[in-house]
Amino acid sequence: MLWQQIVSGLAMGSIYAIVAVGFILIYKATEVINFAQGDLMMVGAFIAFTCINYLQIPFLAALGITLAFMFFFGVVIERLVLRPLVGEPAFAMVMVTIGLGILIRSVAGMIWGYDTYQFQAGITDHPVRIASLAVSSVHIWIIGVTLTLITALYLFFSRTKMGISMEATSQNQLAAFLMGIGVKGTFSRIWAISAVVAAVGGILLTPIQFLNYNMGFIGLRAFPAAVLGGFGSIPGAIVGGIIIGVSENLAGVYLPEGFKDIFAWIILIAVLMIRPEGIFGIQERKRV
């Protein structure tokens, strides 16, 4: 029972980690907190759902179409909404992503309706025995894909030339610009990668949660994960996500009713009071 809860917590935590990575990538590069990340996740899941259920496209092709669509969706959002606002105060940036989230959510509601769909994209659910523990194959898939994805992102940002140039942009825009890195292009790519990551999260989430135009609100609970890991660290996101996911699930079992939904926020406030920079926090200084 305990271990089962921990495994399903790990799965949910992996989803949080994926959404949190989306926040972190965008925040690191552009200092924007993307409140629409959860809604990007929802759009990704719905695109995959449409491809598979209505257009009868096989799973892998549908996945490719979804990721390609989300890539361009991210680029378009950055180009149309965020780029004209570079240099505006943080408050305007927060509000513009909130507005974007509301817009995406309501347009998705118009396109796909307000019903709740059940949708299992390519992942079949059957119990897998590990030692004495029966684990759902869905959970194993989610954890495995998340770990692979985050490792890939980590390697991308530390090993490839494009990744390092993005990392450089996030550390010091002006210096990166002077070194010949295209800062505008980097911003576009970061949004594209974030949208793609969100779509993967959405597709992974649908087997354990229902598909609904409102499912973007789950993305809000990835904020505690991102803060716990230290806003700005990719490995931190997975650690934060897993801690939040597991403790939330355990709170659902061992604590009175109601704690499950807010446990992430309780952890968040505790972390902010004790160690605001999170586990893998980076020191930030502002030059006056």
Added chain:
Amino acid sequence: MRFIMRKNYMQDIRLFKFKSTLAWYLLLIAVLLLAPLVVDTYSVSLMNLIGIYVIVALGLNLLTGYTGQISLGHAAFFAIGAYTSAILTGKFGVPFWMALPAAGVLAALVGVFVGLPALRLKGLYLAIATMGFAFIVEEIIVQWEGLTNGVNGINVVRPTLGPFNFTTDESYYYLVLFTVLLMIIILKNILRTSTGRAFIAIRDSEIAAESMGINLAIYKTAAFGISAFYAGIGGCLFAHFMLFIGPENFDFMVSISFLVMILLGGLGSVHGAVFGAIFIIALPEFISLSKDYLPSIIAEQAGLQAAVYGLILVLFIRFEPLGLYGRWLKIKFYFEHFPLYKKDTFRRVRKFYRTEKQ
């Protein structure tokens, strides 16, 4: 063009710059006092809601517009005010004239408590922390059934004050109008004092403010407290106006709509709070009116209102970040300085990326 000769410093902090301004405001108040006699009951109930939202927007504007602290959890203070008054008047039989300030004071105390961690947090962390706080308060309301009646909500009655009875929307309107005017005058006066200038200094640069001898801890908590007090008063009036409150009246989107109000109205101005509240209440009415003229495929969408809401928010930030009040100032400036208006007069100063990471 109008030329202003400044003779002393007090001129800059007068409540009314010109005598004519005072006259215009008195005229406006007279019109507002007579309004319920002319318009129908539905419009009066909308004006009640506008008044209630104006109070919340004033408080939030003090915190976000003047002090520069983002709160994504103002619905929580609103809820605390509403529930305090509903429980005090309903369960304990406390008269309304005591419950109203009690609602504000309790919200303010909670605001100070939330403001304390805010001392260590900046920008995005503060926004996320207040958001978490709002989720926790919402869940407490749902779970603490003995006190709040959980998801079933509480019935509230319209208040009476001595010989006055506020049961109809028209009579309640005068109560709301009086409170709004009182809250505006209080806020205007706070902003004139050194406290108000300290808030503005903190918004413009925390480090500069601190080096001028402003105690960040005291002033930031004070801003949270005052702002929560306003939200609490607004919540109390909201509860007694709606006659029924439940947890769904205070969800995350309510916090967002408060922020949208001050953003669309104009950050850091009292006029902005008023314009924003009017805009937010009038928007659904306009949308339902315009449905007759739209093609049916768009008009019949259930999510139309939310879509317009999100779109307006994005467009405002993109094209008119100063909000409706900013637009009003620009138009006024254009006529006051008639041939001299240039497009760049109001150009935004952008601050490019200056955070250093290690």
